[in-house]
Amino acid sequence: MNAHSITPEVQSFLKERLSFYTKMDQDKIAQDADLISLGLQSIDAVLISGEIEDHFKIELDPSTVFEHDTFESFAAEITRRLNAK
Numbered sequence: 001m002n003a004h005s006i007t008p009e010v011q012s013f014l015k016e017r018l019s020f021y022t023k024m025d026q027d028k029i030a031q032d033a034d035l036i037s038l039g040l041q042s043i044d045a046v047l048i049s050g051e052i053e054d055h056f057k058i059e060l061d062p063s064t065v066f067e068h069d070t071f072e073s074f075a076a077e078i079t080r081r082l083n084a085k
Contacts, residue, residue: 006075010082013055014075017048031072035065056082 019026022039029038040048045065052060058081068074 006072006079007082010056010075010078013052014071014078017051018071021048029071031070033071035069035071035074040065052078058082058085 015026015029018024018029018035018038018040021041021044022029024038042062045062049060049062049065052058056078058078060078060081064077065074068077
């Protein structure tokens with residue numbers, strides 16, 4: 001799955017939440033940005049996973065953040081799970 005198949009809703013929600021947790025401007029979060037390099041911590045991964053579950057009504061283990069460690073890969077995985085429900 002590439003950046004073109006990521007839904008705008010997933011991209012927008014994820015950028016907004018990552019911006020909140022990392023204190024980084026949304027416009028500065030690139031598709032190939034490494035989530036840990038942005039400053040995302042383990043506790044943030046737990047919290048953002050819960051927010052994604054609540055918002056999109058999907059199950060998402062916090063380890064998914066580390067398995068899909070770039071913005072694009074993580075957003076694509078969320079989109080894939082949404083499409084599978």
